[in-house]
Amino acid sequence: MAALKVFITGASSGIGQALAQEYASQGATLGLVARREVLLKSLQTQLNTPCSIYVADVRDEEAMQAAAKDFISKYGVPDIVIANAGVSAGTLTENKADTATFRALIDINVIGMVNTFQPFTAAMKKARQGSLVGIASIAGVRGLPGAGAYSASKAAAIAYLESLRVEMSQDGVMVTTIAPGYIKTPMTDINKYPMPFLMAPDVAAKKFAKAIKQKKRFIVIPWQMGWLAKLMRCLPPWLWDFAMKNAPHKAHANWDWL
Numbered sequence: 001m002a003a004l005k006v007f008i009t010g011a012s013s014g015i016g017q018a019l020a021q022e023y024a025s026q027g028a029t030l031g032l033v034a035r036r037e038v039l040l041k042s043l044q045t046q047l048n049t050p051c052s053i054y055v056a057d058v059r060d061e062e063a064m065q066a067a068a069k070d071f072i073s074k075y076g077v078p079d080i081v082i083a084n085a086g087v088s089a090g091t092l093t094e095n096k097a098d099t100a101t102f103r104a105l106i107d108i109n110v111i112g113m114v115n116t117f118q119p120f121t122a123a124m125k126k127a128r129q130g131s132l133v134g135i136a137s138i139a140g141v142r143g144l145p146g147a148g149a150y151s152a153s154k155a156a157a158i159a160y161l162e163s164l165r166v167e168m169s170q171d172g173v174m175v176t177t178i179a180p181g182y183i184k185t186p187m188t189d190i191n192k193y194p195m196p197f198l199m200a201p202d203v204a205a206k207k208f209a210k211a212i213k214q215k216k217r218f219i220v221i222p223w224q225m226g227w228l229a230k231l232m233r234c235l236p237p238w239l240w241d242f243a244m245k246n247a248p249h250k251a252h253a254n255w256d257w258l
């Protein structure tokens with residue numbers, strides 16, 4: 001069987017890095033995107049597989065077009081494109097300064113996903129194959145207090161991916177939405193509250209790869225959080241408000257990525 005061709009954004013740390021390592025262990029050819037060049041280069045040297053790195057911000061439409069063009073010209077149409085790059089931060093609407101954080105989270109977590117997929121869609125449709133994978137979050141299932149920007153961005157990602165799934169299905173291209181619960185990465189290392197069913201990134205990456213291979217439409221990982229997500233969806237607004245009254249809030253923005 002021919003080696004998989006996989007393009008992953010947000011590969012410089014956490015889940016994206018673990019996905020790169022997982023697919024490299026399967027002998028895949030990789031295209032890896034992130035802003036931190038040093039981390040990408042060090043990952044590239046560790047991976048024993050053909051691998052191109054692209055130092056780019058997913059908000060930069062032109063840079064993402066150029067990365068996709070280069071990947072296709074070198075390796076051909078990808079089998080899997082994973083829009084994983086994302087940021088998280090606590091926000092409160094009452095804080096004027098947080099408006100910039102709202103904008104940045106929507107730009108990176110939603111528009112960044114569109115910028116990642118768009119340049120591949122024509123070639124994948126023509127080939128009538130492949131999977132577009134979006135990493136959403138269980139935080140997009142209901143609005144979490146203190147995380148309005150993050151919850152809104154992930155809810156938007158979930159809805160966007162659902163639209164895309166139906167659109168692309170006519171042309172033989174699969175769209176998989178993965179909504180992780182808690183995975184141990186730099187994003188969650190700063191959380192000071194308990195994180196139920198916290199999963200190691202290498203374990204998560206194997207489960208993500210399996211779900212992608214099985215062409216799942218929507219999956220929450222770990223599965224225990226999947227049941228929690230189902231319950232969250234069912235709660236009437238008054239009960240949700242009661243349950244969330246004293247919920248811990250996410251830490252505020254890291255201004256580096258604005």
Ligand SMILES: NC(=O)c1ccc[n+]([C@@H]2O[C@H](COP(=O)([O-])OP(=O)(O)OC[C@H]3O[C@@H](n4cnc5c(N)ncnc54)[C@H](OP(=O)(O)O)[C@@H]3O)[C@@H](O)[C@H]2O)c1
Binds near residue numbers: 016034
């Ligand atoms: N960890 C969890 O429990 C959890 C739960 C639910 C969902 N998620 C989602 O999973 C994805 C990965 O998160 P993670 O936990 O692995 O976090 P992480 O370790 O902080 O990694 C985030 C990755 O995204 C990249 N990134 C951020 N902004 C970018 C931008 N503007 N352009 C290009 N790359 C950018 C970062 O690279 P650079 O900084 O080098 O650009 C980094 O590689 C995110 O979408 C996150 O929302 C995580």
